[in-house]
Amino acid sequence: MYDVLIIGSGAAGLTLALSLPDDCKIAVLSKDVLTEGSTVYAQGGISAVLDATDSVDSHIEDTLNAGAGLCDESAVRFTVENGASSIKWLLEAGVPFTREENDENRLHLTREGGHSHRRIAHAADASGAAIEHTLVGKVRQCSNITLLEHHIAVDLITSRKLGHRSNRCIGAYVLNRKAKRIQTLQARFTVLATGGASKVYLYTSNPDGTSGDGIAMAWRAGCRVANMEFMQFHPTCLYHPQAKSSLITEAVRGEGGRLLLPDGSRFMPRFDPRAELAPRDIVARAIDHEMKRLGLDCVYLDISHKPREFILSHFPNVYATCEQFGYDMSKQPVPVVPAAHYTCGGVMVDHNGHTDVDALYCIGEASYTGLHGANRLASNSLLECLVYGKSAAQDIMQHLQEPALDLPIPNWDESRVTDSDERVVITHNWDEIRRFMWDYVGIVRTTKRLQRAQHRIELLLREIDEYYANFRVTSDLIELRNLALVAWLIIRSAINRPESRGLHYTLDYPKTNVKLEGIPTILDPITTYHAH
Numbered sequence: 001m002y003d004v005l006i007i008g009s010g011a012a013g014l015t016l017a018l019s020l021p022d023d024c025k026i027a028v029l030s031k032d033v034l035t036e037g038s039t040v041y042a043q044g045g046i047s048a049v050l051d052a053t054d055s056v057d058s059h060i061e062d063t064l065n066a067g068a069g070l071c072d073e074s075a076v077r078f079t080v081e082n083g084a085s086s087i088k089w090l091l092e093a094g095v096p097f098t099r100e101e102n103d104e105n106r107l108h109l110t111r112e113g114g115h116s117h118r119r120i121a122h123a124a125d126a127s128g129a130a131i132e133h134t135l136v137g138k139v140r141q142c143s144n145i146t147l148l149e150h151h152i153a154v155d156l157i158t159s160r161k162l163g164h165r166s167n168r169c170i171g172a173y174v175l176n177r178k179a180k181r182i183q184t185l186q187a188r189f190t191v192l193a194t195g196g197a198s199k200v201y202l203y204t205s206n207p208d209g210t211s212g213d214g215i216a217m218a219w220r221a222g223c224r225v226a227n228m229e230f231m232q233f234h235p236t237c238l239y240h241p242q243a244k245s246s247l248i249t250e251a252v253r254g255e256g257g258r259l260l261l262p263d264g265s266r267f268m269p270r271f272d273p274r275a276e277l278a279p280r281d282i283v284a285r286a287i288d289h290e291m292k293r294l295g296l297d298c299v300y301l302d303i304s305h306k307p308r309e310f311i312l313s314h315f316p317n318v319y320a321t322c323e324q325f326g327y328d329m330s331k332q333p334v335p336v337v338p339a340a341h342y343t344c345g346g347v348m349v350d351h352n353g354h355t356d357v358d359a360l361y362c363i364g365e366a367s368y369t370g371l372h373g374a375n376r377l378a379s380n381s382l383l384e385c386l387v388y389g390k391s392a393a394q395d396i397m398q399h400l401q402e403p404a405l406d407l408p409i410p411n412w413d414e415s416r417v418t419d420s421d422e423r424v425v426i427t428h429n430w431d432e433i434r435r436f437m438w439d440y441v442g443i444v445r446t447t448k449r450l451q452r453a454q455h456r457i458e459l460l461l462r463e464i465d466e467y468y469a470n471f472r473v474t475s476d477l478i479e480l481r482n483l484a485l486v487a488w489l490i491i492r493s494a495i496n497r498p499e500s501r502g503l504h505y506t507l508d509y510p511k512t513n514v515k516l517e518g519i520p521t522i523l524d525p526i527t528t529y530h531a532h
Contacts (some may be wrong), residue, residue, distance in 0.1 A: 001186045002027045002146075003412040005171060006489045007153045007214065008193030010039035011128070011382055012364030014135040015389030016191055017145055018093075021397065027146045027185060028249060029174060029255045031209045031390065031475070032422065034149055035466040038206055038365065039382070042128025043249035043318070044112055045120040046090075046386070047379040048083030051109060054081055054117040063380060065171050066114045066279050067373020068502035069517045070227065075370035078351055079380070079387045083502045086386040087121050095134045097123050110314075114279040120379045122302035124316045125249050131382065148409055150177040151423050153213060156221045157409055158357060167222050168405055169360035173412050177475050182412040188404045189359050189396050192218060193389075196343030196365040197486040198231070199479075202438035204340040205234045205247035212486030213477040214366035217349040219485065223356045226368040226484070227345030229493035230503040232376050233443050234341035235259075235283040238334065239298035248301060248318055248336060250378045253277065255314060257303040257336065260333055261290065266297075281375045281503045284338040288443045291337070300333035338443060342381060344372040344503060348522070353392035359394070359405075368520070374502020396510050420471035429460055430480050431485050445506045454491045460484055493521045 002025050006013045009030040017026050030036070049059050059080045064071050087107075091097065100106040109118040123130035140143055153172045160167040171186040183353030198204040219225055236253070237244040253259075253276040259268050271286040272278035278286075287299050303311060308330040312319055315329070323330045347362040349355055349369055355362050364385045371384050420426075436456055440449035461484050469480055499513035500506055 001188065003187065003400060004189045004191060005029070005185055005187035006191045006193055006366070007172065007237070008195060008366075009034045010037040010193060010195060010364060010385065011131055011134075011135065012385035012389045013191065013193030014132075014139055015386050016193065016363060016393050018135065018138055018142070019390050019393035022142070022144055024400065025144060027187070028139065029151045029153060030147070030149045031152045031177075032150060034139075034147060035132050036207060036209065037132075039128045039385070040212060040383060041130040041205070041207060041247075043125045043247065044251050044379045045110065045122030045127040046087060046382045047115065047119050047377070048087045048121060048383060049080065049119060050084060050107060050121060051118065054119050058116055059083070059119060062114055062116050063371070063377045064373070066375050066377035068375055069373070069512070070502065070520060071373035072370025075351065079369070079371050079384055082387040083167055083383055086383060088388070089386070090131060090134070093134055093138055095123065095130050097121050097130075110251050110254055112218065112254040113277045113283065114377045120196055120251070121276050124317065125251065126317045128382065148174070151175065151178060152476055152478055152505055153217060154182060154473060156217050156360065157184070158221050159405060159407060162221065162407055162409070164407070166358065168358035169221065170249075170405055170407060171409065174474060175475060175478065182414070182473065184409055186409060186473060189361065189399070191353070191392060192347065192360070192362040192366050193364045194366045196346075197483070198312060198340040198343060200434065200437050200483055200487050200490065201231070201340035201442070202434040203237070203337065205237050206341065211483045212343070213482045214362060215346055215477070215489070216482035216485040218355060218357070218360070218362060218366075219489065221357050221360065222525050223360070223362075224348045224522055224524050225346060225489055226348050226522045227374070227493065228343075228489045228523070229521060230372070230374050231340055231490060232280055232342040232344055232503050233284040233338040235280055235287055235338050236301050236336040237339040238322065238325065239337045240335070243321070243325050245378070246321050246335065247339070247341065249315065250280070252301060252303055252315060252318065255303065256306060258300050259283070259287065260300040261294070262296065262300070274417075279375055280378065281505075284443055285505060287336075287338055298335040298337045301336045302333035303329060304331055304333065342376050344374070344376050345521075349388075351391055352395035353388045354395060361392045363392050370520075374504065414472060417470060417472050420467070426476050426480050426527035429464060430476075430483065433457065433460065433484055437487055437490070440492060445494060445504070447495070447506065447508045450491055450495050454488070454495065457484060457488045457491060460510070461488060489523060491522060496521050
């Protein structure tokens with residue numbers, strides 16, 4: 001038995017693991033290698049109040065403004081107030097943040113859309129990679145931490161599922177992808193740090209593993225979820241058939257990048273007085289509008305008016321990626337399109353990351369803390385991972401001495417299933433879900449499109465349930481099952497919000513409903529798609 005089972009190996013999960021005592025027996029699960037998750041692809045950085053001209057109240061105000069009336073102000077303050085200490089912790093861990101050219105003792109701070117000050121600490125344009133590799137290096141040195149790479153969680157084990165009245169998480173069934181067998185991992189505390197669900201859409205900036213596993217497992221275990229209709233689309237992903245998941249960081253616009261139509265004219269000033277520095281939802285909708293209005297495949301992002309040396313020093317990785325696909329961003333505009341990027345909703349938790357299920361925590365993008373509201377302010381996400389990773393660790397430490405719930409857990413039963421000879425079912429359903437989610441539940445929605453999507457996803461969920469019951473579990477099937485459930489949660493949440501707010505924009509209700517101010521969309525697991 002482990003003291004703590006952490007499902008996920010990004011910034012949130014590794015922060016938690018490194019914040020627990022050395023005598024705590026910990027297991028960290030990763031679907032692939034430890035570093036293959038959303039954190040390593042994060043470019044921009046971490047927002048925190050680090051300059052004398054900035055203030056905690058200003059960062060809070062910017063976050064609340066971006067959240068469009070749906071942030072939990074206490075969660076925002078809790079996160080922002082712990083920003084500077086989070087950066088200090090990373091510096092002590094050895095993260096190589098970019099420094100000022102003329103002062104090595106000062107961090108270089110950049111600015112991104114929605115921020116009123118320069119407050120983004122970054123490591124060039126590969127901040128996530130710098131953080132992830134540093135934390136992985138630290139974790140590998142810890143003898144109390146078992147690293148289980150190429151393992152994917154199938155489902156959580158709870159006392160209620162074993163016939164008890166209480167609902168306490170006591171571990172998880174996990175598929176060892178290399179050995180192709182399911183293991184039972186028992187733990188006193190289980191933490192979901194599985195990332196978001198952007199893979200539910202056809203076009204996404206996220207890696208392949210972001211299939212909403214933690215959200216789906218938590219829902220099946222009895223947790224509420226909130227605000228799943230608020231899926232953030234990054235406005236600027238590189239448009240090229242081979243440029244998979246190649247986003248162009250928000251900081252390019254923060255440093256003066258301009259969005260252009262094919263004729264070279266700017267369009268953002270027509271949509272918002274902040275132009276290219278408007279929050280992501282406004283920028284993404286503006287691009288979507290212009291592409292549909294003019295029948296365009298893409299728009300263009302131009303920072304070639306800046307000196308080449310500036311571009312190479314600030315955006316070396318973005319420059320290299322663009323160059324790989326034939327674009328020199330120091331000389332020409334780069335073609336871009338919006339893509340699904342961040343899951344603002346998730347599993348409902350408190351300030352300690354604790355869910356509705358005893359001994360189950362959820363941190364990072366899979367969680368709903370109240371920080372993001374109807375739209376995430378750029379670079380608040382890594383900050384949330386660190387702050388809640390720390391707070392969850394502190395809460396777990398207070399309960400480590402309590403007696404464990406020692407229940408016999410049955411082994412995974414595969415006696416009545418066979419290997420599937422119809423893998424095409426998985427690939428077809430996976431593709432169909434992502435396509436109708438993009439078409440019907442994307443940047444701009446209508447009630448009719450949402451109803452059409454709901455009807456289709458409920459049929460698919462039943463097909464997938466039947467398939468799951470009859471065939472041996474594979475990682476593709478696990479992800480499809482989770483992806484389909486998360487798609488249903490997004491659709492139901494969108495139908496339940498009859499207004500346009502933040503990232504949720506519907507042509508049938510184009511205005512914001514003041515009566516829904518401060519009210520999150522909460523789905524209770526008592527009612528599921530089986531009831532429809």
